[in-house]
Amino acid sequence: MTSPPAIPAAVALPAERPAHRDGNVLRWLGAYTASTVGDNVYYLALSWAAVSTGTPAQAGVVTAVSALPRALLMLGGGVVADRFGPRRVVIGGDAVRCAAVLTAAAVLWLSDPGLWPLTLLALVFGTVDAMFLPAVGALPVRVTGPGQLARVQGMRGMAIRFANVVGAPLGGLGVALGGAAAAFGIAGLLIAVSVPLLVSVRMRALPSDEAAGAAADASGAADGESAARATAWHDVAAGLRHIRRSRVLGPLMLAIALGDLGFVGPLNVGLTLLADERGWGASGAGWVLAGFGAGAGAASLLLTVRGRLPHAGWITGGACIAGAAAIGALPHAPSVLAAAGTALLVGLLAGTSGALCGALLQTSAAPAYLGRVTAVASLVSLGFAPLSMPLSAAAIGAWGTGPVFAVSAVVCALGGVVALAAPGLRRAELPG
Structure with missing residues (x-):
C-alpha cells in the first residue's frame, strides 16, 4: 500500500504532557464534542421530520436508511483512513456532513418536499459515516502520546455523555422554535464548529511502519502482486490478517463483539x-437509565483523572465479567432505587472496560x-x-425479562472470559 505524502500538520510534538492540560488534545476534544452534539441533534431532527411528513412505517424506513451503507462500506472506510490519513478523512467528512445537513435545513425551510430529501440526507450521512467513524477512532493516538490514551478515552467518554444529555433537548428546542428546519440548522452549525478546530489540531508523527505494512500486503498478494497495485479489497484482507495474527487484537475483537452483543x-x-413489566413507569425507566449514565460518566471521569490503569488486560476482562453479573441482577432488583444502583x-x-478496550x-x-x-x-x-435489540424485545415478549437478561449476561461474560483466557490480551499493558 502506497503511503500518501505527509500532510503539513503532521509534526513531531514535544514530550508527553497530561492530556487534560494539552491544548492540542483539548482542541481535538472540542471538535469531537461539537460534532457529537450535532449528531444527536441531527438524529432527533431527522426522526421528527420523518414522523411529521410520512406514516410511522415510512419514518422508520427513513431513519434506518443510513444503517445500510454504514454497514456495507465500513471496512472500506478503514482503508480510506489508512491510505489518506484519518485527519483528512475526518475534516472532509465533517465538512460534507455539515453541507448536507444545512442543505436539508434550507430545503425544508423553503418548501415542503416530502420524504425524498430526508431519505437522501440519511443515505449521504450513512455513507459518509462509513468513512468518518474509522478515521475518528484512529485519531486519538495521533493527537497525544501512548501513555495518555486511557485518559483521552475517558475524555472522549465524557464528551459522549455530555452530547447525549445536551443533544436531544437542544434538538427539541430547535423543533419548538422553527420546526425540523431549525433543528437541522443547529445540527449543521455544531458540526461546522468542529472543522476549524480539527484543522488546528497537530498530528503526532507515529513510528514509520508503513513500509512494513506494504511488505506484509505484498507478501499476501497472489503471484507476487505489487503492493502499489493492491486493491481496496486486498487492503481489507490485509487488515483482517493483521488482526488475526495479533496476540492482542484478535481476542480483543472477539471480546468486544461478545460484550456488545450481550x-x-x-x-x-x-x-x-x-x-x-415491573410497573415503574416512564419515570422509573428514566431513573434506571440515569443510573447507568452516571456510572458510565464516573468511569470516564476516573480514567480522565487517573490517566493510566495498570494491568489493563486483567481489568478489562474482570470488569466485563463483573458488569455481566450486574446485568443479570437487574431484573431481580426489588425497587426502582435498587435497579438504578445496579x-x-x-x-x-462497562464504561471502564469499554475505554480500556479502545x-x-x-x-x-x-x-x-x-x-x-478501528473499522x-x-x-x-x-x-x-x-441487531440484538429487536431480538431482545421479541425474546422478552415471549419469556420475560429475567431469562433474557440472564442470557445476555452470559454472552457479555464470555467476552470477559475471552479477555482473560488469551495470554496476550490478559497480560496487555498500556504504555506508561
Missing part, C-alpha cells in the same frame, strides 16, 4: 420493557493498519450489536 439489547430495549454499577464497569486497540494496532482495525471494531459495535 450489552446493547438489555440496556437499549430491555430496561424500558423491564420498567413496564444500573450505575453496570455503567461504571486504548488497547490503539496501542496494539500497527499505525499502517489502525484505520482498518472492524466500529462494524462490530455499530453494525452487528444493534
Whole structure:
C-alpha cells in the first residue's frame, strides 16, 4: 500500500504532557464534542421530520436508511483512513456532513418536499459515516502520546455523555422554535464548529511502519502482486490478517463483539420493557437509565483523572465479567432505587472496560493498519450489536425479562472470559 505524502500538520510534538492540560488534545476534544452534539441533534431532527411528513412505517424506513451503507462500506472506510490519513478523512467528512445537513435545513425551510430529501440526507450521512467513524477512532493516538490514551478515552467518554444529555433537548428546542428546519440548522452549525478546530489540531508523527505494512500486503498478494497495485479489497484482507495474527487484537475483537452483543439489547430495549413489566413507569425507566449514565460518566471521569490503569488486560476482562453479573441482577432488583444502583454499577464497569478496550486497540494496532482495525471494531459495535435489540424485545415478549437478561449476561461474560483466557490480551499493558 502506497503511503500518501505527509500532510503539513503532521509534526513531531514535544514530550508527553497530561492530556487534560494539552491544548492540542483539548482542541481535538472540542471538535469531537461539537460534532457529537450535532449528531444527536441531527438524529432527533431527522426522526421528527420523518414522523411529521410520512406514516410511522415510512419514518422508520427513513431513519434506518443510513444503517445500510454504514454497514456495507465500513471496512472500506478503514482503508480510506489508512491510505489518506484519518485527519483528512475526518475534516472532509465533517465538512460534507455539515453541507448536507444545512442543505436539508434550507430545503425544508423553503418548501415542503416530502420524504425524498430526508431519505437522501440519511443515505449521504450513512455513507459518509462509513468513512468518518474509522478515521475518528484512529485519531486519538495521533493527537497525544501512548501513555495518555486511557485518559483521552475517558475524555472522549465524557464528551459522549455530555452530547447525549445536551443533544436531544437542544434538538427539541430547535423543533419548538422553527420546526425540523431549525433543528437541522443547529445540527449543521455544531458540526461546522468542529472543522476549524480539527484543522488546528497537530498530528503526532507515529513510528514509520508503513513500509512494513506494504511488505506484509505484498507478501499476501497472489503471484507476487505489487503492493502499489493492491486493491481496496486486498487492503481489507490485509487488515483482517493483521488482526488475526495479533496476540492482542484478535481476542480483543472477539471480546468486544461478545460484550456488545450481550450489552446493547438489555440496556437499549430491555430496561424500558423491564420498567413496564415491573410497573415503574416512564419515570422509573428514566431513573434506571440515569443510573447507568452516571456510572458510565464516573468511569470516564476516573480514567480522565487517573490517566493510566495498570494491568489493563486483567481489568478489562474482570470488569466485563463483573458488569455481566450486574446485568443479570437487574431484573431481580426489588425497587426502582435498587435497579438504578445496579444500573450505575453496570455503567461504571462497562464504561471502564469499554475505554480500556479502545486504548488497547490503539496501542496494539500497527499505525499502517489502525484505520482498518478501528473499522472492524466500529462494524462490530455499530453494525452487528444493534441487531440484538429487536431480538431482545421479541425474546422478552415471549419469556420475560429475567431469562433474557440472564442470557445476555452470559454472552457479555464470555467476552470477559475471552479477555482473560488469551495470554496476550490478559497480560496487555498500556504504555506508561
